[in-house]
Amino acid sequence: MVLRKQVLLASGAAIFGLVPVFAQPVLAQSAPAPSSAPVAATTQADPVADGADTDIVVTGIRGSLRSAIAVKRNANAIVDVISAEAIGKFPDRNVAESLSHVPGVSIDRRFGEGEKVAIHGTDPALNRMLLDGHAVASADWGGNDNDPTSRTFNYSLLAPELVERLEVYKSPEPRIEEGSIGGTVIVRTRRPLDTPANSIFASGGYSYNDRADKGNVRASGLYSWHNEGGTFGVLGAVTYDKQSLTRSGVEFFGFENAGDRFFQKDANNALIRDASGQPVLKNPGATVTGGTRQDLANAVSPFGINYAYFTQERKRISYVGTVQAKPTDDITLTLNGLHIDGNYNNSSQSMYVIPGAWSGDVLQSATVANGVVTNASFGAASAGSQSAQLDLLIRKTKLTTDNLNFVAEWEGPDGATVSATGGWSKAIGGRNPEYLLDVRTDLPYSYGFNSDSANVDYVGDLTNPANYRRSNSPQLQTIDGAPVIVNGTQLNAARAGGIDFSKTIDRDYYAGYDAVIPFEAGPFKEIRIGGKFTDHRNRLNASGFNNYSTSNYTLASLGVDTMTTPNGTFDGTGGTGNATKYINLSQQTVIDILANSINIPVAKPTASYIVDETVAANYVQLNFDQSGFRGNIGGRLVYTKNVSNYADQVSSTDGSLPTIVPQQVENDYLKFLPSPERRV
Numbered sequence: 061m062v063l064r065k066q067v068l069l070a071s072g073a074a075i076f077g078l079v080p081v082f083a084q085p086v087l088a089q090s091a092p093a094p095s096s097a098p099v100a101a102t103t104q105a106d107p108v109a110d111g112a113d114t115d116i117v118v119t120g121i122r123g124s125l126r127s128a129i130a131v132k133r134n135a136n137a138i139v140d141v142i143s144a145e146a147i148g149k150f151p152d153r154n155v156a157e158s159l160s161h162v163p164g165v166s167i168d169r170r171f172g173e174g175e176k177v178a179i180h181g182t183d184p185a186l187n188r189m190l191l192d193g194h195a196v197a198s199a200d201w202g203g204n205d206n207d208p209t210s211r212t213f214n215y216s217l218l219a220p221e222l223v224e225r226l227e228v229y230k231s232p233e234p235r236i237e238e239g240s241i242g243g244t245v246i247v248r249t250r251r252p253l254d255t256p257a258n259s260i261f262a263s264g265g266y267s268y269n270d271r272a273d274k275g276n277v278r279a280s281g282l283y284s285w286h287n288e289g290g291t292f293g294v295l296g297a298v299t300y301d302k303q304s305l306t307r308s309g310v311e312f313f314g315f316e317n318a319g320d321r322f323f324q325k326d327a328n329n330a331l332i333r334d335a336s337g338q339p340v341l342k343n344p345g346a347t348v349t350g351g352t353r354q355d356l357a358n359a360v361s362p363f364g365i366n367y368a369y370f371t372q373e374r375k376r377i378s379y380v381g382t383v384q385a386k387p388t389d390d391i392t393l394t395l396n397g398l399h400i401d402g403n404y405n406n407s408s409q410s411m412y413v414i415p416g417a418w419s420g421d422v423l424q425s426a427t428v429a430n431g432v433v434t435n436a437s438f439g440a441a442s443a444g445s446q447s448a449q450l451d452l453l454i455r456k457t458k459l460t461t462d463n464l465n466f467v468a469e470w471e472g473p474d475g476a477t478v479s480a481t482g483g484w485s486k487a488i489g490g491r492n493p494e495y496l497l498d499v500r501t502d503l504p505y506s507y508g509f510n511s512d513s514a515n516v517d518y519v520g521d522l523t524n525p526a527n528y529r530r531s532n533s534p535q536l537q538t539i540d541g542a543p544v545i546v547n548g549t550q551l552n553a554a555r556a557g558g559i560d561f562s563k564t565i566d567r568d569y570y571a572g573y574d575a576v577i578p579f580e581a582g583p584f585k586e587i588r589i590g591g592k593f594t595d596h597r598n599r600l601n602a603s604g605f606n607n608y609s610t611s612n613y614t615l616a617s618l619g620v621d622t623m624t625t626p627n628g629t630f631d632g633t634g635g636t637g638n639a640t641k642y643i644n645l646s647q648q649t650v651i652d653i654l655a656n657s658i659n660i661p662v663a664k665p666t667a668s669y670i671v672d673e674t675v676a677a678n679y680v681q682l683n684f685d686q687s688g689f690r691g692n693i694g695g696r697l698v699y700t701k702n703v704s705n706y707a708d709q710v711s712s713t714d715g716s717l718p719t720i721v722p723q724q725v726e727n728d729y730l731k732f733l734p735s736p737e738r739r740v
Contacts, residue, residue: 138230156215175216182242189213190246197566199489201404201457217400219299221280224250234679234694234735252293253384255284274304295382303374310514310635313364319357321416342421350428361433364414367639372406394467402459410451411642437506446500454495454647461487475578482571490564497557497650499528516639523624525615541717553608556657560604569595583686591678602667607657620649665707672703701728
């Protein structure tokens with residue numbers, strides 16, 4: 061029995077791992093065969109019972125390392141390999157973090173956890189991930205509007221315990237699926253016929269997030285069995301991972317010209333000046349420090365300052381099952397299934413000011429330093445405006461990933477191999493739904509900042525629900541130009557928020573074959589041929605509700621339970637002032653307020669789309685090895701057809717309502733992709 065214990069401290073979290081590995085006895089061998097799985101210490105017989113000398117063979121990670129080195133040595137491309145044992149040395153939460161140990165590979169971290177992989181500095185969307193040689197559908201949880209669905213894979217969904225080895229191809233080969241600029245990651249999962257019978261791999265851990273003030277456990281287990289003849293085997297694995305995340309910070313939404321916000325302008329948009337030639341402020345009583353009014357007009361000021369508080373609970377459960385059979389010595393059949401359930405529910409509460417647009421007419425004082433308005437104070441909001449806004453955003457997100465893959469392999473006596481594969485993959489994710497409620501305050505405030513800190517102070521109590529009122533003023537409501545009719549009349553109300561549904565569906569069908577034929581022709585040692593057909597669909601379904609209110613409410617008048625940002629939320633962020641302590645609402649409270657509003661369904665055809673891609677590819681690859689030079693030459697012939705279906709909103713020229721016009725764009729192309737590669 062091999063017992064490994066790890067204890068380490070990192071990033072304010074304590075992680076404890078306990079990994080026992082069990083295996084059946086293995087007889088002593090003069091030259092152990094390379095193995096990619098770690099093998100436990102074994103004995104041949106009981107020396108006490110037999111009264112004879114006994115050889116004891118102890119093997120550790122050598123076989124695993126030898127296997128990884130062999131893959132790199134025999135590759136005809138620039139390849140890095142991480143073995144299962146090497147992965148086990150690190151307390152990685154997912155495969156992305158395991159890949160970060162490879163030279164030339166960087167990972168895109170979100171909320172402290174690796175999610176996506178970049179190779180040689182390329183965008184993650186320009187790299188491919190293949191699970192046992194085929195692509196896996198992937199969906200996102202919708203937490204970043206700048207992270208659209210693409211070919212990249214969310215590696216946080218894949219636990220490292222399921223992996224036999226990771227191969228990172230930094231240069232192309234004709235046999236490897238096209239579509240990558242930076243590189244291709246091939247994840248090889250464990251197989252029961254390649255793993256000692258009755259092997260059990262188990263790991264567990266505990267992590268504590270000091271900012272969230274919560275701790276969670278993670279655990280995984282894998283069992284692999286095959287019969288004595290090695291003709292049939294099954295493998296099953298389960299992984300559970302939970303995290304409680306909290307993120308807070310001060311965000312600046314860029315800068316703008318102060319002259320456009322704080323000063324009076326004429327009909328030609330030029331600054332109005334007094335008798336001395338100085339521009340005239342919207343509030344003539346405001347004072348300027350550090351320069352003249354002209355210096356203020358030439359300076360830049362923050363467009364917006366946001367005190368953001370984000371919480372999320374991530375829970376992932378994955379199931380893997382593999383069945384292998386060898387009906388004959390030269391045929392191997394493998395069926396592999398993967399199912400991942402992920403819950404990524406989260407809430408975001410943002411308290412922000414837009415000084416120029418909202419408070420430019422009530423400027424009280426401003427300080428200019430090096431062309432920047434570093435400090436400013438403002439009076440209470442004027443009629444029809446506001447001082448600040450509190451956005452309360454609740455996302456309900458469930459990610460599912462399903463994959464089923466079948467492989468039939470034949471190996472001839474001379475080293476020739478032929479394999480056929482087929483399968484299906486589907487992923488569903490997105491915001492389903494997203495609730496948004498916003499309320500406003502009219503309190504006077506001031507801001508100040510330097511290179512590493514920011515301060516926003518309100519004159520008043522941000523923890524008092526009476527200081528938060530409904531956003532917007534009542535008006536006759538329309539959607540895309542059409543009046544909103546309620547009970548036979550046009551609705552006269554104020555927007556209270558909204559509910560948004562944005563569901564992403566990614567799906568693949570694929571089938572292909574590969575053959576390796578040994579032959580001797582000068583430096584050439586073997587020829588590889590193969591082909592693959594893929595039918596891929598990426599779809600986004602969008603819809604929602606607009607929420608309206610006819611009541612001029614405050615949070616106090618609603619009578620809902622309120623909270624405040626926890627103590628210490630903004631510690632260490634550089635954010636100070638009483639803006640660090642503001643009203644919070646629970647997720648259920650936000651949902652209930654919106655449910656009690658007037659809900660009008662909104663179709664979003666222009667935000668929905670379907671993209672179908674059909675790819676048929678064939679390749680020929682000749683591998684050569686002579687005089688210390690090794691490599692390949694060949695090419696890949698790829699036919700691609702894309703059909704995109706979406707909708708445009710077309711404005712009319714006669715004053716009538718805009719119309720929704722379905723659109724379809726279709727294109728196809730045939731490309732030959734040469735791929736010479738040489739290694740020394």
